[in-house]
Amino acid sequence: MKLLFWFFIALNISAFGQDYxxxxxxxxxxxxxxxxxxxxxxxxxxxxxxxxxxxxxxxxxxxxxxxxxxxxxxxxxxxxxxxxxxxxxxxxxxxxxxxxxxxxxxxxxxxxxxxxxxxxxxxxxxxxxxxxxxxxxxxxxxxxxxxxxxxxxxxxxxxxxxxxxxxxxxxxxxxxxxxxxxxxxxxxxxxxxxxxxxxxxxxxxxxxxxxxxxxxxMPLIIKRELLPTDIESPTSGLLFEEEYYDEILFSIKNINPAKISYSYGDQVVPIKSVEREADRIKFNVPLIIGAKILLIYIDEKPTLGYKIN
Structure with a gap:
């Protein structure tokens, strides 16, 4: 079937630890x-x-x-x-x-x-x-x-x-x-x-x-080790402009990256303020009216994808 998974990064070793x-x-x-x-x-x-x-x-x-x-x-x-x-x-x-x-x-x-x-x-x-x-x-x-x-x-x-x-x-x-x-x-x-x-x-x-x-x-969960249950907010991959004032709150468990950034298109913007807890991170992404997609990067790699209506 149609195979368009351009952002899923291939692994060239055994993914789960067995010796083959x-x-x-x-x-x-x-x-x-x-x-x-x-x-x-x-x-x-x-x-x-x-x-x-x-x-x-x-x-x-x-x-x-x-x-x-x-x-x-x-x-x-x-x-x-x-x-x-x-x-x-x-x-x-x-x-x-x-x-x-x-x-x-x-x-x-x-x-x-x-x-x-x-x-x-x-x-x-x-x-x-x-x-x-x-x-x-x-x-x-x-x-x-x-x-x-x-x-x-x-x-x-x-x-x-x-x-x-x-x-x-x-x-x-x-x-x-x-x-x-x-x-x-x-x-x-x-x-x-x-x-x-x-x-x-x-x-x-x-x-x-x-x-x-x-x-x-569900959103596109691109980072391979990340589970659907790790995404606390937003849990829906469909974001509706009228549901947000000027920012989108993200909360993700079981991850502690050095860098977080986002993109509504070609330009990737770093997020400077990140709240870090023992097993989760929280951050806000400014809402851009009229944008169609939002991509979150963790340590400069595509991690989460959302569609905006």
């Missing part, structure tokens, strides 16, 4: 294309034993060798006259998408996710596809729910984990920029929910329910 050096080193010796997922799967079976290593190998090969290309949408349009025909065509379409993805090295989110799913199947690893919505741009704040993206759940040693190889492969903004990251490998649910909302909430793997409307209203 051996797996990643072996994957550097793999071919960059295969005739079929079965042939790639044979390499993985030869080199790895544990479910953890096999899933790591699957994710690594995909993010290193598949480029996002929106033109792939045009390759697989189809029509059907009844549900039986649809189901038959769905399976044929799935197989065609997988074959094209692995042979050409190009895909949209369906190609990434279906190839990940098929490789897991071939390794006997329980997994399934998830459709849902994403939040990656200012225009996503406040809009109705859309099923516009696809990602994966895979079970490793009896526990389900979240994966998004599409976002793990790089960035797309008019062209694909390869920038592999493992942030979207076994992403903790409380971080994944900032940008991904599943069609069925049970696939979020969260204890506390977040509705589609709540997800839509």
């Amino acid at each position: 050096q051996r797996v990643d080193a072996i994957l550097t010796m793999y071919p960059d294309s295969f005739e079929s997922p079965e042939k790639l799967s044979k390499f993985i079976s030869r080199d790895f034993v544990s479910e953890e290593d096999k899933v790591r190998a699957i994710y690594t090969w995909i993010i290193q060798n598949i480029a996002y290309n929106p033109d792939e949408y045009k390759k697989f349009d189809y029509k059907f006259s009844n549900y039986r025909e649809r189901n038959e065509k769905d399976e044929k379409l799935r197989n065609n998408i997988i074959q094209r993805t692995i042979k050409t090295g190009q895909a949209v989110c369906e190609g990434y996710a279906m190839l990940f799913e098929r490789l897991c199947e071939l390794q006997g690893i329980k997994n399934y596809l998830v459709r849902g919505d994403i939040k990656s741009n200012f225009s996503d704040i406040g809009r109705p729910f859309k099923r516009i993206h696809m990602w994966n759940v895979a079970t490793i040693d009896g526990k389900p984990y979240l994966f998004d190889a599409t976002w793990g492969a790089g960035k797309y903004n008019e062209k694909f920029i390869k920038d592999p990251t493992y942030f979207y490998y076994k992403t903790p649910p409380e971080l994944f929910i900032k940008t991904h909302y599943p069609d069925m909430f049970e696939d979020a793997f969260l204890n506390n329910t977040i509705t589609k409307e709540q997800f839509a209203a």
